[in-house]
Amino acid sequence: MDSYLNEGRPFVSSVPNDLGLTRHAFRKALDEGQFRQIFKSVYVDARVPDTRGLRLVAAHLVTPPHAVVSDCFASWLFGVDTFKPSERHLLTPSLLVPHGSSRVRAPGVRCRQARLAPEEVVEVDGLLVTSPLRTTGDLARRLWRPYALAAVDGMVRAELVGLAELDEYVRSLRGFPGAPKARELVAYADPGAESPGESWTRLRMIDAGLPRPCTQIPVVDEYGNDRYFDLGYRQHLVAAEYDGREFHTTESDRDHDAVRREYFARRYGWRFVVGTRETVFGKDDAFEREIGELLGIATMPRQW
Structure with missing residues (x-):
């Protein structure tokens, strides 16, 4: 394999001539995928693995x-x-x-x-x-x-x-x-939030005037297996969960979540309200209104 350009170190686009490249050759190589951009104006040989150390070196350049x-x-x-x-x-x-x-x-x-x-x-x-x-x-x-x-x-x-x-x-x-x-x-603030989506969801609930929910509610199924619900109110058997795009996009992911929720609803009486990026953000307040109805609380209009 050919050696990495610039020995695999990041470089700024203003100095391709120092690397033996004309401006035209650099743009052509970039279009062909030989380089990739780390930040705007900072590039590296596309074959170099993307690591924290690499980005630190790139940050030094700017x-x-x-x-x-x-x-x-x-x-x-x-x-x-x-x-x-x-x-x-x-x-x-x-x-x-x-x-x-x-x-x-x-x-x-x-x-x-x-x-x-x-x-x-x-x-x-x-x-x-x-x-x-x-x-x-x-x-x-x-x-x-x-x-x-x-x-x-x-x-x-x-x-x-x-x-x-x-x-x-x-x-x-x-x-x-x-x-x-x-x-x-x-x-x-709550260290129990395991993703930004769970933080957004919790804030949506709080800002709607709902009680502050607990995070990572532990539950046990009939076989002794530990499970956790993202957010909710144990005393009311109401759980709110955030289905993010990263882990809930495939049909198998959605089927798994549906089976889990149906089991706890049928066996233990839990009621679930599921949020997504589309329902937590935007003007439609149906997500928090549904939770409010389960708790018997009128929610406030959205401000964000």
């Missing part, structure tokens, strides 16, 4: 010494994907620079100025990154409400931050844009 990796890209470096669904394949680097410093203007990089205390910056494989606590606080403040709660849940579930220290931190953010929302959402 992060000058005075910049700090932040927001969704920082959480990704810590192992938690908080990018909104439409941007998960882009992995756009987000950077912070201190007030008074010049912003990074590399193509495909987001950069903003912000105040940063020394204890809010850590080093990850040679990159300066906002600490897990600062990262979580920023995500809670800056992301859209359902995505923000999913980010907080994910960081807490990964044990990168504790609920007590996070609560104390967001309470200290007086005057920061989005701080009231962050304080509210941190109060709703």
